Each structure stands twice: as C-alpha cells, then as structure tokens.
Amino acid sequence: MDFAMGILGQLRNLLKSEFIERSVPCQIRHGCRQAHRDPMRTAKHIGLTIPPSVLARGDDWVRAVKNATKTIPIVMTGTGGDPVAAGLVESLARPGGNVTGLTNLSAELGGKRLELLKEVVPKVARVAVLYNPTSPSSVREVKEDLPIAARALGLTVQPWEVRDADGFDKVFAAMGKQRPDGVYLPAGPQMFTNAKRIAGFALKSRLPSVYGRKEAVNAGGLMSYGADIADSYRRVAFYLDRILKGAKPADLPVEQPKKFELVINLKTAKQIGVTIPPNVLARADKVIK
Helix, strand or coil: EEEHHHHHHHHEEEEECCCCCCCCCCCCCCCCCHHCCCHHHHHHCCCCCCCCCCCEECCCHHHHHHHHCEEEEEEECCCCCCCCCCCCCCCCCCCCCEEEEECCCCCHHHHHHHHHHHHHCCCCCEEEEEECCCHHHHHHHHHHHHHHHHHHHEEEEEEEEEEHHHHHHHHHHHHHCCCCEEEEECCCCHHCCHHHHHHHHHHHHHCCCCCCHHHHHHCCEEEEEECHHHHHHHHHHHHHHHHCCCHHHCCCCCECCEEEEEEEEEEHEEEEHCCCCHHHHHHHHEEEE
C-alpha cells in the first residue's frame, strides 16, 4: 500500500505544480497473498469497472488485469520483467493496447546484482535463488536470464522452488544441508511479502544475500540494487497525469529506469563476517550501520 500512497503523493504534486484543481477519486485495493496463486481471480476481486486507470505491480498482475479489461488504461509500476517478451506490450516505443508504464530491466539488473555479490564475496561460487515456479516472469529470470550472467562470473545458480508461504521452511532446511555460498531473491509478490523472512534465514545462516528491493536490506539482508523507488513514483505519477488528461496508453512509450540505488547493511556484513570493499561502499547510495 505504501507504493500506491507514494505514487498518489507525486501525482498530487504534479497537479499542484500545474495549478490544476481537481478531485481524483481513488480506491486502493491489493491482494499480494492471492496474486501469485490466481492473478485473474484477484484482478476481478479488486474491481475493474470503476477506476479511470489501474496501477499494476509485476507481470502476473499486469497480465491478469489486461485479460480482464481491454479498455481501462493499465500503468505498470516497474516491478516486472521485459513487457515485450511477456506479451504485455507490442514494443517499448509503441506499446499498443491499453498497457504502458515502467519496466525494470530485470535481465540486466539480475546480472548486476550477481556481479555485486561476487565483488563483495570473491569466493562465492554457488548462489541459491528462491522463486515461485507459477510466476512466468520469475521462471524466465531464473531459467534464462540469471544463468547467462552467472556463467560469465563463474557462478552456479541453484534454483529453489517455493510455491507458497508454507514451503519456505522446507526449502530453508534443504538449503541448510547443501550450504550455498550466497542467496539471490528475484522479484515477485510472494518473495516480496516474505523478504523479511528470507533475510532472517540468510542472516542466521551467515549467508551474503542480494535483493532487488531495499526493504529486505532494512530487514537484515546484506545489500540490494534496483531502480530508485522515489524516481519510479514520480514517473508512474507522470503516466497517470497524462492519462487523466486524455492521453492513450498506446501512445505513451514504456520507460526504463534511469536512476538506481545500491543499499548496503554494514551491520549485517559484520554479523556474517563479510568485509565490504571500499570501492563498493563508496558507490552505495545508502548505508545501514
């Protein structure tokens, strides 16, 4: 819900900056716990016949909402994979249909996160990746994107399937026996919802971990690298502003993130016995001590 309030705050600033006074009705409804299980059912649950536009996080959500409506504008918030490969838009320059917004460069960023993990812990060789096998975007990232980047870095990706919240304890127990050298957490509603739990396991197991969202680092994860959330809020608000003024999603090019942030938890680094190289620390946008 924080992401929606952040975006609406930026939209309000846009309207004020243009001396526009208008009342924009808003309903915030979510279903992260159900979305990864049955996105279509969740999309219908949140109600798609009332709003002038819909914000959707992640490929599964966007696909579900897109299947439920061909007329209501859908704005991607930058938490999914490649929207062209996922069949959500025709191209980044000319989306077509009723979907536009932000994409987060998951393939490129996944490689960058692995690179950071290798830079911080040079001896890392096996990286455990937790993912939801029912999420097409997560499967594509784990099965196609990450292995290419991993091979270039001399790393081996160890995929671990987690279908629901009850599956984490079983996976944690198995991972404890195989002892990977690090943990990577891809995007997705299920992983985001359980990020604190995963960060706690990594901390307890003294495993360096890397994430796409800084919330996991605030919860005890080692580091994160991803699009700057505040900047993403501003860009999503821009799309909403244009749509409210009559622009069609088909005519608004999909944007890739321009600002990124690296967050490092030095407290966690000390607890798991990892020394962050000075050159990496100097690049950090935020350091938790």
